[in-house]
Amino acid sequence: MAHPAKEETIDLVKEIFRSHLKEHNQRQTPERFMVLEEIYRADGHFDADDIFFNMKDTGSRVSRATVYNTLDLLVECNLVQRHQFGKNQYYYERAYAYQQHDHIICKECGAVLEFCDPRIQEIKTMMEKIHDFNITGHSLHFFGACEDIENCTRREEIQKKQRAKVN
Structure with a gap:
């Protein structure tokens, strides 16, 4: 349903x-x-x-x-x-x-994790006041690698998709 x-x-x-x-x-x-x-x-x-x-x-x-x-x-x-x-x-x-959210991206496997932290909204509000600016949106991406790259959550899925595109 x-x-x-x-x-x-x-x-x-x-x-x-x-x-x-x-x-x-x-x-x-x-x-x-x-x-x-x-x-x-x-x-x-x-x-x-x-x-x-x-x-x-x-x-x-x-x-x-x-x-x-x-x-x-x-x-x-x-x-x-x-x-x-x-x-x-x-x-x-x-x-x-x-909901507005930000991203953590694994550069090894491409996995994207979403997160939301209210402190980012506080920073936005403070920046608007300091710079007399009306912020209408933002984009925040953290890049790195999964802690356990051998068992990375999407590694197998991405490799399978890449093989399918080649065939």
Whole structure:
């Protein structure tokens, strides 16, 4: 059974997306809304291929180009956040109705851990006062390596995905 709050959020983000597409004279295709739903039903961070393969595995006939283009549109209208944790790979996450948080990234395996610390909000407030500045958002990433790199949580999953992309 679907979670009612999640369904309400999905309905709301669809409306926001619909308005954005209309305002920018973009087509409102069912595929674009399928990508949006896939993202808002998923948890955590993902790359474009994660979305593409998840959709393909569930029988959706959405092209990889549609996924990439839709992600760009969703970033444009602030429904999805784009992060570049590594050198050249983008990761995405939902942006609407989700608590502000920051990231710890393993440079060995790519694992991303989210954390929220109220002291960061206090620093933001203090910086606004000191610099007479209105801060509207922030991004904080800590980079390092998993403590036990041999048993790293996502190492096997990432290696499997990389092998699948090669084949």
